Amino acid sequence: MSDELFFQFIAKKLITIKKxxxxxxxxxxxxxxxKGGFQTYQVSDISEDMSFLEMFDVLxxxxxxxxEDPIHFDHDCREGICGMCSMYINGRPHxxxxxxxxxxxxxxxxxxxxxxxxxxxxxxxxxVIKDLVVDRSAFDRIIQAGGYVNVNxxxxxxxxxxxxxKTVADEAMDxxxxxxxxxxxxxxxxxxxxxxxxAKVSQLALLPQGQVERKTRAENMVAQMDAEGxxxxxxxxxxxxxxxxxxxxxxxxxLNREYFSAxxxxxxx
Amino acid sequence: xxxESKIPEGAIGDKWTKHKFNVKLVNPANxxxxxxxxxxxxxxxxxxxxxxxxxxxxxxxxxxxxxxRRAHSIAAQxxxxxxxxxxxxxxxxxxxxxxxxxxxxxxAREANVHRLAEVSxxxxxxxxxxxVPFAREYGGLLANRSFGGAQxxxxxxxxxxxxxxxxxxxxxxxxRQIKNGKVEMHNRTEMLDLVMVDxxxxxxxxxDLITGKxxxxxxxxxxxxxxxYGNVFFLSTNAMGSNAxxxxxxxxxxxxxxxxxYTQIHPTCIPVSGDHQSKLTLxxxxxxxxxxxxxxxxxxxxxxxxxxxxxxxxxxxxDYYLERRYPAFGNLVPRDVASRNAKMVCDEGRGVGxxxxxxxxxxxxxxxxxxxxxxxxxxxxLFDMYKQITxxxxxxxxxxxxxxxxxxxxxxxxxxxxxxxxxxxxxxGEANFSDHGANRLGAxxxxxxxxxxxFVLPYTIGDYLAKMxxxxxxxxxxxxxxxxxxxxxxxxxxxxxxxxxxxxxxxxKLGKIMxxxxxxxxxEAGLKKAKGMIRELREEFWEDVNVLGSNEELNMSLEKxxxxxxxxxxxxxxxxxxxxxxxxxxxxxxxEHQTEEGEAKRNDEKFAYVGAWExxxxxxxxxxxxxxxxxxxxKLTQRSYK
Numbered sequence: 001m002s003d004e005l006f007f008q009f010i011a012k013k014l015i016t017i018k019k020x021x022x023x024x025x026x027x028x029x030x031x032x033x034x035k036g037g038f039q040t041y042q043v044s045d046i047s048e049d050m051s052f053l054e055m056f057d058v059l060x061x062x063x064x065x066x067x068e069d070p071i072h073f074d075h076d077c078r079e080g081i082c083g084m085c086s087m088y089i090n091g092r093p094h095x096x097x098x099x100x101x102x103x104x105x106x107x108x109x110x111x112x113x114x115x116x117x118x119x120x121x122x123x124x125x126x127x128v129i130k131d132l133v134v135d136r137s138a139f140d141r142i143i144q145a146g147g148y149v150n151v152n153x154x155x156x157x158x159x160x161x162x163x164x165x166k167t168v169a170d171e172a173m174d175x176x177x178x179x180x181x182x183x184x185x186x187x188x189x190x191x192x193x194x195x196x197x198x199a200k201v202s203q204l205a206l207l208p209q210g211q212v213e214r215k216t217r218a219e220n221m222v223a224q225m226d227a228e229g230x231x232x233x234x235x236x237x238x239x240x241x242x243x244x245x246x247x248x249x250x251x252x253x254x255l256n257r258e259y260f261s262a263x264x265x266x267x268x269x
Numbered sequence: 270x271x272x273e274s275k276i277p278e279g280a281i282g283d284k285w286t287k288h289k290f291n292v293k294l295v296n297p298a299n300x301x302x303x304x305x306x307x308x309x310x311x312x313x314x315x316x317x318x319x320x321x322x323x324x325x326x327x328x329x330x331x332x333x334x335x336x337x338r339r340a341h342s343i344a345a346q347x348x349x350x351x352x353x354x355x356x357x358x359x360x361x362x363x364x365x366x367x368x369x370x371x372x373x374x375x376x377a378r379e380a381n382v383h384r385l386a387e388v389s390x391x392x393x394x395x396x397x398x399x400x401v402p403f404a405r406e407y408g409g410l411l412a413n414r415s416f417g418g419a420q421x422x423x424x425x426x427x428x429x430x431x432x433x434x435x436x437x438x439x440x441x442x443x444x445r446q447i448k449n450g451k452v453e454m455h456n457r458t459e460m461l462d463l464v465m466v467d468x469x470x471x472x473x474x475x476x477d478l479i480t481g482k483x484x485x486x487x488x489x490x491x492x493x494x495x496x497x498y499g500n501v502f503f504l505s506t507n508a509m510g511s512n513a514x515x516x517x518x519x520x521x522x523x524x525x526x527x528x529x530x531y532t533q534i535h536p537t538c539i540p541v542s543g544d545h546q547s548k549l550t551l552x553x554x555x556x557x558x559x560x561x562x563x564x565x566x567x568x569x570x571x572x573x574x575x576x577x578x579x580x581x582x583x584x585x586x587x588d589y590y591l592e593r594r595y596p597a598f599g600n601l602v603p604r605d606v607a608s609r610n611a612k613m614v615c616d617e618g619r620g621v622g623x624x625x626x627x628x629x630x631x632x633x634x635x636x637x638x639x640x641x642x643x644x645x646x647x648x649x650x651l652f653d654m655y656k657q658i659t660x661x662x663x664x665x666x667x668x669x670x671x672x673x674x675x676x677x678x679x680x681x682x683x684x685x686x687x688x689x690x691x692x693x694x695x696x697x698g699e700a701n702f703s704d705h706g707a708n709r710l711g712a713x714x715x716x717x718x719x720x721x722x723x724f725v726l727p728y729t730i731g732d733y734l735a736k737m738x739x740x741x742x743x744x745x746x747x748x749x750x751x752x753x754x755x756x757x758x759x760x761x762x763x764x765x766x767x768x769x770x771x772x773x774x775x776x777x778k779l780g781k782i783m784x785x786x787x788x789x790x791x792x793e794a795g796l797k798k799a800k801g802m803i804r805e806l807r808e809e810f811w812e813d814v815n816v817l818g819s820n821e822e823l824n825m826s827l828e829k830x831x832x833x834x835x836x837x838x839x840x841x842x843x844x845x846x847x848x849x850x851x852x853x854x855x856x857x858x859x860x861e862h863q864t865e866e867g868e869a870k871r872n873d874e875k876f877a878y879v880g881a882w883e884x885x886x887x888x889x890x891x892x893x894x895x896x897x898x899x900x901x902x903x904k905l906t907q908r909s910y911k
Contacts, residue, residue, distance in 0.1 A: 031822065049542040051658075057547055057773075064771045064826065069818055072825055074335060076508040078548045080654065081433055082339040104657045129479055130823040137456065140336050144448040148441035149400050153320040153723045154391070156398035160355060163409030173402040173427060176434060180338055209400040 019045040020107065023115040024059065026071055029128050036128065038117070048108035052095065053078060053085065055107055073132040078103040080244065083179030086186070087132055088119040093183035093242045101181060101244045121182050123191035125229045136182050138228040139196060145224035146217040147200040149209050168206055175202040177245045184239035184247075190231030195239040197225050198255035199247045205258050215262035222259050272525075272881060272896040275684040276380040281902045282362075285384040288685070289728055293735035300325030302739040304488040305730065306473055308460045308515050310337030312432070312715060313698025314494030315439035316722030322446030324727060326734075329486055330443070330452050331475060333459045333510055333828075338440040341496060341508040342718060345432025346553035346651065347416060348424035349715040351389040356413050360421040362386045369713060370903045372418040372603050373678070373706020374855035374871060376528070378879070379902055380685060381704045388724040389716050393425055395723055399438040403427050416711035417554055418603035418910075424712045429553050429651045435715055439722070458484075460515040461759075461831065462752045463491060463522045463694060470519075470694035471742045474752045476760075478828060481820040483753055483760075485744035489737050490693045490730060493519060494722070497677035497699040499532065501836045501843065502788070503780025505674035506538060506551040512832040513839050516681055516700050524689040525881035525894060527682035527702035529839065530847035533709055533856045534789050535675030536607035539658055539668075540627040549673040550658055552630070553651055554711040557600040559635035559644065560668070562607070563587045564628050568618035575622065576666040579629055590614055594866075598910040605708045605856045605869070606910060608672035612789050613867060615671075622669050631667035672789060676714060678705045678856065679846070682881040682896075686729035687721060690881075693737075695730065697721035702879065707855025760820050763830045768813030772829045775810045779803065779833070779840055787844050792860040796848045800841060804888075807837040842882055842891060849893060852876045864907070873905050 021044045029036030043059050050058070053075050060070035076084040085102040089095035095105045110116065118132065126134040164172075176199070184195035201218050204210030210217070233252065240249040277288040295303065303326050307318040310332040318330040332340060352365040365386040370377055393411070397403065403425050404412040413422040427434040446452040457478040464472035464485070472487040498513035499505040520526045537552045565571040566588045574582070590610055592599045602610075611628050614620065621627050636644050641664060645652070652663045659669070680703060681689050681696035688695050698718040705713060742748075786799035810833070818824040853862040853869035854876070862870045879896040 047543055047545060050545045051547070054545045054547050058545060061771055061773060064815065064817060067815075067817065070826060072823055076334060076339060076510050077341060077344045078509060079344055079550050080657075081344050081430065082334070082341070082508065084334060084339050099653075100657055104654070106658065106660070108660060133823060136335060140338070140444065140447075140454075140456075143338075143441065144444040148445045149398065150445065151395075151398045151442075152323045153316070153395060153442070153727065156391075156394045159353070159393045159397040159403075160410050162397060164405055165409050166405045166407050169402050169405040169409075172400075173404075173434075176402050176437065177428075177430060179433070180336065203402065204400050207400050207402065209398060 019047055020110065020112040022046060022110065025115065025117045027119045028071065028131055031130055032127050046107055048106065050107045051078070051103060052087070052089070052105040052107065053103050071132065072130045075103055080104040081179060083181035086121050086134060086181055088121060088186055090117055093121065093186040094244055098241070099244055099246050101179070121186040123185045123230070125191065125193070126182060126185065138230070139180050139182065141228065142193065142197060142221055142224045143200065146213070146220035149204065150213060162208055164208060172203045172206040175199045175206070175247065175251050178247055179245055181244060183242050183244060185230065187238040187242035188231065189236065189238070190234065192233045192239070193225050193228070193230040194233040194252050194255065195243060195247055197221050198251035201255045201258055202251040205254060214258065215266060218255065218258040218262045219266060270690070270883065270894055272682070272690065272894055273684060274378065274896055275686060276378070277685065281379060281383045284380050285387055292728055292732035295731045295735045297325055301327060303327065303734045303737070304329065304741065305490050305492060306486055306488040307331070307492045307494060308473065309340065309494035309496060309700070310440070310443065311340035311342035311494060311496055311698060312436055312439055312718030313700070313722040314340070314492070315436065315443045316719050317492055317494060317697060317726050318452050319439060319442035319446050320723050320727045321730070322449070322451035325451070328446070328452040329455065329488065331455045331458045331460060333457065333478060335457055337443055337454060337456070338437060340436060341511050342436045342715070343433045344508065345715055346429045346551065347555040348414065348426035348431045348712040349392065349435060350416070350423050350712040351393045351425060351716065352386050352423060353390055353393060355411060356422045358421045360423050364421065365389060365423065367903055368419050369704065369710060370706065371908060372708060372710035374708050374869065374908055375706065375873070375877070375900065375903070375905045376854050376898065377704050377706030378898060379900060384725065385704045385717055385720050388720045391724055392716060392719045396435055396438050399441060401427065401434045401438040414555060414558060415601065417557065417601045417607070418710040426555070429555070429648065432715060435719065439719070459828065461518065461756045463519045464748050464752045465522055465691070466742050466746060466748045469692040472744065472749060474749070474756050476756070479823050481822055481824065483756055485749045485753060487742045487744050487749070489734055490695065492695040492697060492726065493681065493700050494697045495700045497680065498836070498839055499674045499677050501779065501840050502674040502783045503776050504541065504546060504549050504784070506535060506549050509548060512835070514832050514835045516696070517835040517839055519681065519689070519691065519694055521884050522691065523884070524691045524694055525682040525883055526679070526842060527879050527881040528679035528846065529843045529882070530787070530850060530857050531678035531707050531855065532674060533604060533676040533678060534608040534672040536604055536611055536672050537630060537670045538673035539655065540622060540624065540671040550654070551673070551675060552655060552668065552670060554604065556630060556648060556651060559647070560600065560630040560632050561589055561634060562591050562600055562628055562630055563589045564614045564619040564621060571619045571621050572625065573623060576629070576661050576669055579631070579667050588614070588619070595910045602910045603708060603710060608789060609858060609867070611672055627669040627671045629667035630670045632663060633667070636664065676709055678703060678707060678709055682879065686732065687726055688729070688733065693733065695726060697726055707857055760827065760831070763814070763816045763827065763834070764820065766811065766814050766816065768815045770813050771815060772826060772833050775806065775814060776829070776833045776836065778806055779836060782806070783840055783843070787847050790858050790860050791847050793848065796844050800844045803837065803841045803844065810834065810837055838887060845891065846880055846882065849880060850876055
């Protein structure tokens, strides 16, 4: 290796291990009644191996040492499956990378000197509780409206008595993988919850177990979705593009079909 | 105090059936006269709350997360065991029972484990009926894979997201009961004390995490399904919010804590990358079906070796140490064995990566053998997760892994009915000291959580309630008043210390002490030292912690402070228990007690008992009670996976 190449190599190495300094513009809001607004913070010495939330931990520890109220944000499992974390980063739910949650976003996706804007999910049906924490209980109520098979514990047939084609089981699994984080709602210009509802309706409409209540389920869940104040779907597809689990837009097509065929033949409503 | 395990008489295979017939029943019309509190909505809590609601009891359920669907059971990846023998490979209820007792290094209660194996088959039926999309073969029947500590394929799975799918199944059953009005759900609410009336558990005190409101809830029985205490180590695979507070406060009200030193260190986690680390991420054990664990034979070549350069080490210079030392089980030895071996090779200086605290988990042979597509279908989401966190692509280079705290086998002592020694207070799932002995086998936690919640507790709790009067205890009762005041006082004390260190400062310090002295390997001198250090740290905490904000708001600093205060007490008890258990067994490895080959060496004559501790006051040593373990069906042998 020539001297020049060697120095280039070292310089490159130095850049890669260099710590980042960043400017953060973060939404602060004391409670649901507070108007809220952005505040700017500087963070330094951020390693690229840190997760985005660990970078917030560093900032919060700094704030706490200064006696300032830490930034509240939802998080729990920090491995992309509980669906608790919910940051709107630079105008995109869960940040710039696709198919991951905020907790899986690592600082190597940013560069030194970046300004990063962080907001809560914005949707009428998800009121802000504090800072970046929102109330997503509307999702629970939609599931309560029919996102299940009506079976009690016990008295069920042997698991292998219901053969299910592998392709069907796999497709149901793809829909069932939804973590209920609400990124679909945050991504949608109308704050529609169609993808969330479609995922659950699809899972159960595909499986033989879900057939008995297929119609009422689609009707009841959609009715609850509307009652919660989520917006209408215009098939833009932002929800699916931003979904950390990659729930397909096909599920929405299936939900529409399920809903309309239920409505057309409904004995329920 | 005499511990009564209440194990039914009779042959092991008949005990549960007979017991179910012998327990008292509550008439369907009378069930609505009883209120049951369920704290925690993971697999155990959600399945229990749903099943009790279906039976007709009035259930109040609580979780600290914003939805019951987010409890940490959701993160379980690999699978759930059941003795279905669908693979025709010689599995049976007795074999699952035998494997579990052996896997737990003969420190579990035989009768409980057998019952667990019996009901395991019902769990799969139940979940399939709910629409849980388990993996299937092309013929449409259920697929299985094998897990550590077993030589049969009995693990059912849904990609690498089995916990998620099972929890969503239980959550859907729970949601149905919420809709039916049989379960009153309290999200973002944390239990801060157990209320005792006339020697019985009759309610809890909670804090609404959004408003800070301290509330009283009365019931005829209280079920704790609050998970494990792995976060005492600060770094673990637990969720950030997982905590011991509910269980610990029940302990302080009289419930015994059993085998607290039994912690499971999971062998396949992503290594620590720096001081900023907030948690550790597990890579499912299922990866060991196809991944081969190795380090270089030569320590000089291991130093600083990155995954990218691993390919430069020829096969002849690699030490596939698990395959070499345990030819029968190979890479699928139980977790404690795999973890200890990883520590051993790293202690020899053969660990890889920048820290030297990592070993390789290599899929290149599997990819060569089966093709990338097959490997991707099995582990795709896990590979993606690994790449996301480390920046390395496991299709092209080996993963780097290292053991991390994952699960706690210890917990509240319970009898055969899953009731603690406190009348009316039950503990289910990971929260109890459970069926896993000194080491839990992979894919058994999901099984136990759902067994307790769907198929055991709904029977056994009826036996207790049937003997209870219908009368409700008013929340104006002096016991509620007193408990509420104690909770409020504690919160006020925390808020008014206004010291100079953050809650996390203390939590990290405690974690380091626990990992160093009460982690993968323990010895007398280290444990004694740790005990002193924890006491000092606890003292410092109550003098110098800085908890910001007020009680009357969403205050995560206060939430954490409450939890860390309890960890600082529990940590000392773990050390006491580890000191007392002067033997090695399962996840508890005392360096003084090992075979010539470095395997855990039990002392059955002296330690074949459950160590259950009774609280005496914070600065006082707890009192040990022993439940002798009787083995009538499994012969105690030196555990061997060779």
